[in-house]
Each structure stands twice: as structure tokens, then as C-alpha cells.
Amino acid sequence: MRKTAIPAAAILALSLMLSACSGAATDTTSSESTAPESSTTETEAGTDTDAEMMHEEHTGTFEGAGEHSVAGTVTVSGTEIVLEGYSSDEGPDLNIYLTNGNDEDAVAGGMQIDAVAYDEASQTFTFDAMDVSGYDTVVIYCDKVKAIFGSALLS
Structure with a gap:
């Protein structure tokens, strides 16, 4: 019974770690996919302004x-x-x-x-x-x- 309890505990611990990692990865991915969109918009707007300033004499x-x-x-x-x-x-x-x-x-x-x-x-x-x-x-x-x-x- 002892031999069965150790592998079962290991499987349970491994399952919890994997589910925790996949949840974090999902959250990170969704945050990353949202962040670049807003950054890209800000960058595009900033680039236009920067380009205008650089051509100004x-x-x-x-x-x-x-x-x-x-x-x-x-x-x-x-x-x-x-x-x-x-x-x-x-x-x-x-x-x-x-x-x-x-x-x-x-x-x-x-x-x-x-x-x-x-x-x-x-x-x-x-x-x-x-x-x-x-x-x-x-x-x-x-x-x-x-x-x-x-x-x-x-x-």
C-alpha cells in the first residue's frame, strides 16, 4: 500500500503543477496578446509624431x-x-x-x-x-x- 501511495501522491503533485503552469501560461498569453495591440497603437501614433519632428527644420x-x-x-x-x-x-x-x-x-x-x-x-x-x-x-x-x-x- 505504501508503494501505491507514493506514485499516487507524485501523480497528484505533478498534475497540480502542470495545471498551475498551464493556467499561468494562459493568463500570460492573454495579457501578452492584449498588450502588444495597445503598444502597437501607441507606437504607430508616436512614430508619426516623431517623424514629423525629425523633418521639421x-x-x-x-x-x-x-x-x-x-x-x-x-x-x-x-x-x-x-x-x-x-x-x-x-x-x-x-x-x-x-x-x-x-x-x-x-x-x-x-x-x-x-x-x-x-x-x-x-x-x-x-x-x-x-x-x-x-x-x-x-x-x-x-x-x-x-x-x-x-x-x-x-x-
């Missing part, structure tokens, strides 16, 4: 900062920054940044794009698609001497 005109001279115009989209009629004082390590403002803190919290040549009137910087609407200024900054050479407020 913002422009500005450079002004020098302090004793430095920077001139020209800038156009920013979701995938590139284009400088036209650009000129700047020479600096040892000039870089272009997307920022919110034109001070040291704004540069520190901004996004460095690339090195910029002081003597090339037309320059284009490309980057992965991103929402640039969160930035309101393009800054020319010398990383080596920690100096802002100029900036352009975007509109």
Missing part, C-alpha cells in the same frame, strides 16, 4: 560670444546640421553642440555633434535620426580652452 543666425567672432546661418533637422556662410575665429578644438542656452552649463548638458572647421563656409554634419525639438540653440565651443565662441538661437 529650425534655423538661426550665429553671433559671436565675448571677444570671439562667429557668423553665418545654421539649419537643424532630425538628421543633420547645415552651416552656410559660416566663419569663426580660429580655435584649437572647435566643436558644434546642440544645447538649451548659450552658457557653460548649457554646453555641459547639451549634445556634442562633431568638430567644426573655422574656415569652411559650408559644412554639413549628419547624425542618426533624433528629435531635435528639445534643443533651442547651436553653440560653437572650444573644448580645449573651455570657451564659447558663438551661438545661434533656433526658431
Whole structure:
């Protein structure tokens, strides 16, 4: 009788575990099938908005900062920054940044794009698609001497 009780208990325990697993799997499956539908809808709506923001262009005109001279115009989209009629004082390590403002803190919290040549009137910087609407200024900054050479407020 003892031999029969152990296999019966094992079968009962196995049955309970399998039914518990199948119930959890059913619940998970139904939750998963519901979740992607709402996520997909949100993603599709978000993608349209993101795509619109990435194609939006913002422009500005450079002004020098302090004793430095920077001139020209800038156009920013979701995938590139284009400088036209650009000129700047020479600096040892000039870089272009997307920022919110034109001070040291704004540069520190901004996004460095690339090195910029002081003597090339037309320059284009490309980057992965991103929402640039969160930035309101393009800054020319010398990383080596920690100096802002100029900036352009975007509109």
C-alpha cells in the first residue's frame, strides 16, 4: 500500500503543477496578446509624431560670444546640421553642440555633434535620426580652452 501511495501522491503533485503552469501560461498569453495591440497603437501614433519632428527644420543666425567672432546661418533637422556662410575665429578644438542656452552649463548638458572647421563656409554634419525639438540653440565651443565662441538661437 505504501508503494501505491507514493506514485499516487507524485501523480497528484505533478498534475497540480502542470495545471498551475498551464493556467499561468494562459493568463500570460492573454495579457501578452492584449498588450502588444495597445503598444502597437501607441507606437504607430508616436512614430508619426516623431517623424514629423525629425523633418521639421529650425534655423538661426550665429553671433559671436565675448571677444570671439562667429557668423553665418545654421539649419537643424532630425538628421543633420547645415552651416552656410559660416566663419569663426580660429580655435584649437572647435566643436558644434546642440544645447538649451548659450552658457557653460548649457554646453555641459547639451549634445556634442562633431568638430567644426573655422574656415569652411559650408559644412554639413549628419547624425542618426533624433528629435531635435528639445534643443533651442547651436553653440560653437572650444573644448580645449573651455570657451564659447558663438551661438545661434533656433526658431
